[in-house]
Amino acid sequence: MKKDIKHLAAEGIALAAVPELNPESNEQEWNIYVINLKEVPIENVLVSSKGYGELDGKKVETSELRHFLEDIEVGGYAKVEPIMPDLFSINNQYWVSFYIDREIFDKKYVFLAESIQESNLTSVPHINKKGVLLK
Helix, strand or coil: CHHHCCCEECCCEEEEEEEEEECCCCEEEEEEEEEECCCCCEEEEEEEEEEEEEECCEEEECCCEEEEEEEECCCCEEEEEEECHHHHHCEEEEEEEEEECCEEEEEEEEECCCCCCHHHCEEECCCCEEEEEEC
């Protein structure tokens, strides 16, 4: 039953919030990416995202969104979703699940409130851009 399911932690996977120029609007937008740093492809990648925290003294929570990204090759990456700057002041949680050789792995990543900002940019592997990186 439920107790028989092995929960294997996802190592070698990173999440990044990357500022990019939107070619249609010519304005900067932030996008969330999943990056495969493993030596094997990851399959059936599922990412669920939600925001939560406090704004103006009130508890807030966004809707939970789910994204199916299929497979990500070795050294590959996939865009999950754009993130609105209005949400930077709350925690933004991403739960990433995937398969390797018929075993499921998962890990929770949280961009803490106010952590997505220009001053926290670092080099993001494989994307070759600057972003806020979580490993």
